[in-house]
Amino acid sequence: MSFSVNTGANRIAGKGRLSPSKTVTFTLDGRQLNAMEGDTLASAMLANGIHLAGRSFKYHRPRGILGAGAEEPSALMDISRDNARRQPNVRATVQEVFDGMKAKTQNHYPSLTFDVGAVNNWFSPFFSAGFYYKTFMWPKQAWKNLYEPFIREAAGLGKAPEEADPDHYANRYAHCDLLIVGGGASGLMAAKTAAKSGKRIILADESASMGGWLLAESEATIGGRPAGEWVTETVAELAAMENVTLLPRTTAFGYYAHNMVALAERVTDHRSRPDPDLPRERLWQVRAKKVILATGAIERHLVFADNDRPGIMLASAARMYLNHYGVAVGRNVGIYTACDSAWAAAFDLQNAGVKVTAIIDMRAAPDPDLVEKAREMGIPVRTGSAVTKTAGKMRIRSMTVEPIADPLSEKFEIDCLLVSGGWTPSVHLFSQSRGKLKFDEENGRFVPDIHVEDCASIGSCNGTDDMDTALAEAVAAATAAVSGRAVKAPKTSGFASMRGHLIGSAKGAGPDDHVMAFIDFQNDVCAKDVRLAVREGMHSIEHVKRYTTTGMATDQGKMSNMHGLAIAAEALGKEIPAVGLTTFRAPYTPVTFGAIVNHSKGDLFDVTRRTPMHSWAEEHGAVFEDVGNWKRAWYFPRAGEDMHAAVARECKTTREAAGIFDASTLGKIEVVGPDAVKFMELMYTNPWQKLAVGMCRYGIMCREDGFIYDDGVVGRISEDRFHVTTTTGGAPRVLNMMEDYLQTEFPEWKVWLTSTSEQWAVIGVQGPKAREIVEPLVEGIDLSLEAMPHMAIREGKICGVPTRLMRVSFTGELGFEINVPADYGRAVWDAIWERGEPLGMAPYGTEAMHVMRAEKGFIIVGQDTDGTVTPQDAGVGWAVGKKKADFVGIRGLTRPDLVAEGRRQLIGLRTKDPKVVLEEGAQIVADPNQPVPMKMLGFVTSSYWSETLGHSIALALVEGGFGRKGDTLYVPMENETIAVEVCDTIFLDKEGARLNV
Amino acid sequence: MLLIHCPYCEEERPELEFRGAGEAHIARPANMAEISDADFEKFFFIRDNEKGVVYERWRHIHGCGRFFNAARHSVSDKFIMTYKAGEKKPKITKTQIDAVKPPAKGTPANEPVWTVGGKGEAK
Amino acid sequence: MSKVAQRTGPLDGRNFGTTGVTLTPAAAATRISLRAREDGLATAKKILGFAPPGKPKSSATKGSINCLWIGPDEWLVIDADDSGLPAKFAKEGNTKLSAVEISHRNTAILLEGAKAVDVLNSGCPQDLSSASFPVGACSRTILGKSEIVLYRTGEHAFRVECWRSFSDYVWSFLMDAAKSA
Known part of the structure; x- marks a missing residue:
């Protein structure tokens, strides 16, 4: 076969499942490389003979590619399309190459092969376990100036992108009868079995191609067909079924209560020119009736001296690169193993024309069949032996092998060393679901034991190594999950055996304190670090983990857990189950913030609520403020006006002529029913029995503890119907509290509550000319003082549409609040504006509203009260019915x-x-000359400049305040102390003459 | 995210539709104005906060709007049952508790939640 | 007397479509929040011309009037024509039921197309499969950060009711979801 494009010298013709006719081009550290479509970055690099993939986190040691999947701890790369679309710490083994992709190695300066940070490696004795805890202790001052800047500079891997993420992300809630996590042999078998029931099945797999480790097999068969073909056929069969959702490139990263599993689907990261409408990733929040975990197992590396050189990789990964990607990971390959499966890698490589230099098996007597086969193939075998040393700086050059019982050594020249310490079942999700694990002593692994969620584990994640048994398990679990009919699992042959394991350090790790035998590549933790941690008193595995950082960060124990645990157990002199596992945390692999945030960004970050008259305010230059989710017009500056000038003018205009105000955001609740008045008596401190139909009353609502909860004007529409208003922010909680009492304490009362907050647009017209402006527009309501006094409410029409017209005032002026059905709000406002503008009316915003109500001493709940203020404290004790037998509070x-x-x-x-205008929140003292800390008497709650009065005004909560009228108090500020006089809260028109017109 | 059975909607709904509303079965005294300080303290401030079976209130606020009660295991987060507001506090049997409590450390291997023969029912 | 005020709906003039779904603001309608217990149902039936549905998540329809079960004592009545329901309820009084007009509190978006369920499930956590949420089903629920009332009017058609000031968010959310579905 001839390649039209050279996709790497190590590509082996005729091997692998990728199509040589489809190629892509990408760059690695600026160097242009070709790859085949379907390649991961790792397979593409290996095809080009590149093992060196970056520098390690702490010691800046050269690192290569260790694995072939999500477990990869070392080959973390920076991947980008453009400046904004750049992501650090992407696993090269997961990232699929696409045309135009830019990949960069990380954690080095100035270059990957010459890195000044590598001095850390020479100083590695200083970077022992607990280094940070021990070193940066004192002096205290050094933290701010020295340690923290240094740690911040040195910490972290990769560089975060600086531009905003231009991609978008999506979310999907999904429901299914059965969620199968993992599309390997067991997962596919389970899906195939369960799908026949017609029930809703979701099958998710983190890789681009379903099949899991089947793809690494060379001679395996299922039901007499080659395993690869079985995968293709099964996937095609499932894809054609309407009840099955297949999700490749989708990682199940979290298993939550009540069978909720979170999946992250990578939608476009493998595409060269994705449709801009497509989300980059999609978060799936799946609620499954049953979950089958077929998450497989991860091969472990071996812990020996300098086991982290580029070119040292997992045997299973090498098999995957060969059999799926058609890539030979080296020319001269050594095998070091405690497990049978690595032998299969040796045989496959040798068969593909790669020289296998030697198989070193720790076990004294591995399977004689394997040994025999190796001899037949001419591969040298050393049993009962260990690799004690490796050489080679940027790539492994040689290994030194010693029989375990013997110091005699021999050296092999190699360019790649494949290791296997056996397989660790991926119990992460099972453990996240709070399932309990048990230790399988014989095979040195933890396997699922007690299920807490409605799930079953099958296949190698359940410790089932034999393929026939695994498929039978899959069939049984799937049949049970969908209550389907049992079928016979197909027979299999030719699968590599997974027998044999080692956990903990191998001979080559040495007992001493300087050998760099890594257990955690990502966090640069060695066997010696764990031993040191134990010696220094960390006797709980949770402490060892945190002290050494082993298994932390994105590794989450995938590679390092079992080794770290075994070494700790040995140092502690305890059995492994007695030491226990650390808790697995979600996410299983890193999840982007984008996926978690998904739709909730930009305009969709939160709801923005706008009133029906918002557009008018916008057209008239309003500056808006956020009040909860609402946008409210804050003030309406005219040319040349700042906020202060605008507010002063708005107040003055309103008090001298008229102002128009959008009060639509006020909460409104319709209280209806024969027991409505009884209910009002309960919920509000005020008496309501005697409130006449057509009249309003200011009501105060407390909680049971007696503190003010909300307030508002309430109008009685009829004997059994009240129009209740609440504060803007209080609307939902007031309705919730009302419903609570009604439903749970007085369910027999015949009264119903309906939110009408948004049914009504509310237009406030306030000022001496208010009546003159409104009157001509109104039909069927007599607005005269006699017919409609202050605090009256009438129903009629304005501009031909229905209105509830309230004569109320939050300014102290003659005023109306005109409620009209919301869709008419803008039109009615326009009509009032058209009429009022020539009469000198101006729009005013919330700031002027605040000033004018403060001039009248009206409180704002939440500003002048804080949840510890009673009606009496707030000076509205008059609103508490003295003769009432009961009310809340x-x-x-x-x-x-x-x-x-x-x-x-x-x-x-x-x-x-x-x-001088006081600062809101400023503290108040009696004697400004007292020693610090001063006795605080209270604080300023509201403070404004009053243009009308020509002086500043403020409201304050002050200890024994009612008895201090006329006293001088002080407000100490940073640069001055302000003297104030205590006065009445009503600054303007105490008699209410302005209202009585 | 929990899945909560609303006794009014008669089906399980996602937790997002609900809001917790504190401990259940605390009745407001009928003679509220007259109760002693000690009784008020007990009524308003004191809560059991059990580790184990808790009786709690929920409101299906973004659903049917109803308040209702639930008996739930506060360690495993599993519900024993939900029931309508006003219904009597149910007696919870040991069997019901055992079905929802988290497995103890060192518990011997037990049956999986649903058996692989197809006959088992979800707990 | 000046000219009669004209209505301005919050979503006037909007429309949106992809190959998967279309979004259309629903026409103005009369809406009533109906609250009643057992003893009020006869009155409600008399006025509506049919009994309010008693089954959770269900709706009943006659002529231009749809009645959606919201809670055990709560229904959302939507009348596409103006059949004068508010006046009829007002005439009956409030002794046995409560009828509050909310025609302007709510607005609605009509969502149609093969991808409608996927789009809704971008923000609504309920199971919207035909088995669980058949045509005619309705429920108050949530969409992203907004409360909605969802009403399935066809296999691939839904009416999404929400409060007026939430409609911009709901529209934008559905648009965003439609693009990425």
Whole structure:
């Protein structure tokens, strides 16, 4: 076969499943390389003879590619399409190459082969376990100036992108009868079995191609067909079924309560020019009736001296590169193993024309059939032996082998060393689901034991190594999960045996304190570090983990867990089950923030609520403020005006002519039913029985503890119908509290609550000219003082549409709040504006509203109260019905602390210098010359410049405030102390003459 | 995210539709105005916060809007049952608790939650 | 007397479509939040011309009037024509039931197309398969960060009711979801 494009010298013709006719081009550290479509970055690099993939985290040691999947701890790369679409720490073994991809190695300066950070390696004795805890202890000052900047500079792997992420992400809630995690032999078999039931099945696999380790097999058959063909046929069969959702490139990363499993689907990361509408990733939140975990197993490396040189890799990975990608990982390959499966790698490589230099098996007597086959193939075998040393800086050059019982050594020249310490079942998800594991002593592994969620583990994640047994297990679990009919599992042959294991350090790791025998490649943790941690008193595996950082970060114990545990157990002199496993945490592999945030970014970050009159305010230059989720017009600056000037003008205009105000955001609740008045009596401190139909009352609502919860004006529409208003922010919680009492304490009462907050647009027209402006537009309502006094509510029409017209005032002026069905809000506002503008009316915003209500001493719940203020404290004790037998808060109000002397009470403050405006939140003291810490009497809750009065005004909560009228108090600020006089909270028109017109 | 059976909607719904509402079966005294300070303290402030079976209130706020009660194991997060507001506090049997409590450390291997023969029912 | 005020809906003039779904603002309709217990159902039936559905997640329809079960004592009545329901309810009084007009509180988006379920499931955590949420099913639920009332009007057609000020969010969410479905 001839290649039109050279996709690497190590590509072996006739091997692998990729198509030589489909090629792509990418760059690695600026160097252009070719690859086949379907290659991972790792397979493409290996095809080009590149093992060196980066520098390690702590010691900056050259590192290669260790694995062929998500377990990869070393080959973490920076992948980008463009400046904004760049992601650090991507596993080269997972990232599929695409045309135009830019890959960069990480953690080196100035170059990968010459890196100044590598001095850390020479100083490695100083970077022992607990280095940070021990070193950066003192002096305290050095933290800020020296240690923290240094650690921040040195810490972390890779560089975060600086531009905003231009991609978008999606979310999908999904429901299924059966979720199968893992599309290897067991997972596919389970899916094939369960799919026949017609029930909804989701099958997710983290790789681009389903099949798992089947893809690494060379001679295996299932049901008499080559395993690779069986995979293709099974996937095609499943894909054609409507009840099956196949999700390749989808990692199940978290298993949560009640069978909720989170999946991250990589939608476009492998595409060269993705459709811009496609999300980059999709988060799947799957609720499954049953879950089958077929997550497989991960091969372990071996712990021996300098086991991290580039060119040292897992035997299973080499098989995958050969049999799936058609790539030989070396020309001269050594095998070092404690497990049968590595022998299969040796045979496959030798058969493909790669020289296998020697098979070193730790076991004294491995399977004689394997030994015999090796001899037949001419591969030298050393049993009962260990690799004690390796050489080669940027790539392994040689290994030194010693019989375990003997110091005699021999040296082999190699360019690649394949290792296997046996297989670790991937129990991460099972463990995340709170399932309990048990230790399988014979095979040195933890396997699932007690299920907590409704799930079953099958295949190698369940410790089932034999393929026939695994498939039978898959069939049984799938049949049970969908209550389907049992079928016979197909017979298999030719699968590599997974027998044999080693956990802990091998002979080559040495007992001493300087051998660099890595257990955790990602966090640069060696066997000696674990031993040191134990010696220094870390006796719990959780402490050992944190002290040494083994198994932390994105590794989450995939590669390092069992070795670290075994070494700790040995050092502690305990059995492995007695030491216990650390907890597996979600996510299984890193998940982008984009996937987690998905749709909730930009405009969709949160709901933005706008009133029906928002567009008018926008057209008239309003500056908006956020009030909860609402956008409210804050003030309407005219040319040349700053906020102060605009607010002053808005107040003045309203008090002298009229102002128009959008009050639509106020919460509104319709309370309806024969027991409506009884219910109002319960919920509000005020009495309601005698409120006449057509009249309004200001109501206060407390919690049971007696503190103010909300307030608002309530209108009685009829005997059994109230129009209740709440604060803007309080609307949902007030309705919730009302429903709570109604449903759970007084369910027999005949009254119903409906939110009408958004049914009504509310237009406030306030000021001496309010009546003159509104009157001509209104039909069927007499607006005269006599017919419609202050606090009256009437139903009629305005501009030909229905209205609930309230004569209320939050400004102290003659005023109306015009409720109209929301869709008419803008039109009615326009009509009022058209009429009011020539009469001198101006729009005012929330800031002017705040100033004008403060001039009248009206409180704002949440600003002048903070959840510890009673109606009495706030000076509205008059609103508490004295003769009422019950209301929410009645008992709380008589609690000893609430009736005690010296409570903070709401009073007014006037600064001695009328021009000084206090800061809201500023503390108040009696004697500014007292020693620090001063006794604080209270604080300023509201403070404004009053254009109308020509001086500043403030409200404050002050200890025993009602008794301090006329006293001078002080507000100490950073640069000055401001003298204030305590006064009444009503600054303007105490008699209410302006209302009575 | 929990899956909560709403006794009014008569089916399980995702937790996102619900809001927790504290401990259940705390009745507001009928003679509220007259109760002693100690009784008020007990009514308003004191909560059991059991490790084990808890009786709690939920509101299906983004669903049918109803408040209802649940008996749930606070360690395993599993529900024993949900029931309508106003219904009597149910007696929970040991069997019901055993079905939802988390497996103890060192518990010997037990049956999987659903048996692989196809006959087992989910707990 | 000046001219009669005209309605402005929050989603006026919008429309959106992909190959998978189309979004259309629903026409203005009369809506009533109906609350009643057992003893109020007869009155409700008299006014509506049919009994409010008693089964959770179900709806009933006659002529232009749809009645959606929201809770055990709560229904959302949507009348596409103006059959004068508010006046009829007002006439009956409030002794046995509560009828509050919310025609303007809610607005609705009509979502249609083969991808409708996928689009909704981008933000709605309920199982919307035909088995679990058949044509005629309805439920108050959530979509992203907004509360909605979802009503399935066809195999591939839904009515998404939401509060007026949430409609911009709901529309934008559905658009975003439609693009990526």
